[in-house]
Amino acid sequence: MKEFTYQKAADVPGAVALLGADPDARFLAGGTNLVDLMKSGVERPARLVDVRELPLDRIETTADDGLRIGATVTNSDLAAHPEVRRRYPVLTQAVLAGASGQLRNMATVGGNLLQRTRCAYFTDLTKPCNKRDPGSGCPAIRGEHHNHAVLGASSHCVAVHPSDMAVALAALDGVVHYETADGPGEVPIGWLYLPVAETPHRETALPPGALITHLTLPPSPVAAHSRYRKVRERASYAFAIGSIAAALDVRDGVVHDARVAFGAVASRPWRARAAERILIGAQAVTETFGAAADAEMAAARPLAHNAYKVTLMRNLTVAVLGELAEEAGR
Known part of the structure; x- marks a missing residue:
């Protein structure tokens, strides 16, 4: 590991100033991802x-009856908070699915959003990787890619985003708030992560040196009827091979509102807008749910060894939406 200096920030402006004074500095909160990358040599702050x-560790109700979540709230505290569990159960379920209790006790909301891909080529310094070393190539395209992207990838990178929490936030229309030397700013979660295109090393729309201070969730009645489902290769904690965050408002057998986002299929949490357009106003039946999944996955461009994700996501979507519809009818 490269030697580094360590400083505690006294306040938000001071933290931003410290990072601005050193382009090779990094913010540290829980360190559950950053420290691992430092040990492997990928990050060298x-x-x-x-x-x-x-x-920045509080969860509060906003004036419009939404929720404000501080950036240093731990994943454990977020998942256990009564208002999150009651009003946004999909978020609680996503966080609980994301890691063991020990990691959730350390990991923070802000750090969770900014965690980097677990692609083996990215973390192996002996291999090329456009995300780590721009222009060096993407060996995953012809190599090991069974858990890589089928949506929104490019010839420059096919890695997937690892966060479960971010998938739920994408379905909930969360907004990320940050502070820079020029003042505060905000970006919707749907715009936080940049498309891969030709610059996979540019991962977020945050300005250089920005410190995430909090998230806001808008009031959302449909979110109370929501679910997160994660498929992984083993029963113990592992990164997803496919996941879905979904919320459904069904009245008299008709879908009045729907929120759907997919995880582990793209370089960023994938908001399933095509699926939502099919769902809203349609009968809440299996055929509708299948059509919605097919409409979203029509854009999939799988590689040689990950086409199974297309079928997986269809089955996952039909199953989860069916469960939510059944619950609404009780």
């Missing part, structure tokens, strides 16, 4: 700016 003790 000259300075760590510890933001864990900043006053």
Whole structure:
């Protein structure tokens, strides 16, 4: 590991100033992803700016009856919060599916959003990787890619985003708020992660040196009837090979509102807009759910060894939407 200096930030402006003074610095909160990448040599910061003790660890109701979630709230506290469990159960379920209790106790909301891909080529310094070393190539395309992207990939990168929490936030229309030397800013979660295109090393729309301070969730009656389902290769904690965050409002057998996002199929959480258009106004039946899944996955461009994800996501979508519809009819 490269030697680095360590400083605790006293306040948000101070944290932003410390990072701005050193282009090789990184913010440190839980460190559950960053420290691993430092050990492997993928990340080599000259300075760590510890933001864990900043006053960003609260969950509060907003004036419009939404929710404000501080960036240093731990994943454990987020999943256990009564208002999250009651009003946004899909978020609680996604966080609980994401990691073991030990990791959730350390990992923070802001860090979860910014965790980097677990593609084996990205974390192996002996291999080329456009995300780690722009222009070096993407060996996953012809190599090991059974868990890689089928939607929104490019010839430059086919890695998937690893966060479960971000998939739920994509379905909930969450907004990321941040602070820079020029003042505060915000970006909807759907715009936070950049398309792969030719620049997979540019992962988010955050300005350089930005510190995520909190997230906001809008009031959403449909979110109370939501679910997160994750498929993984083993029963213990593992990264998804496919996942879905879904919310459904069914009245008299008709879908009045729907929110759907997919995980582990693209370089970012994938909001299933085509599926939502099929669902809203249609009968809440298996045929509709299958048509919605087919409409979304029509854009899939699988590689030689990951075409199974197309079928997986169809079956997952039909199953989860069917469960939500059945519950609504009780």
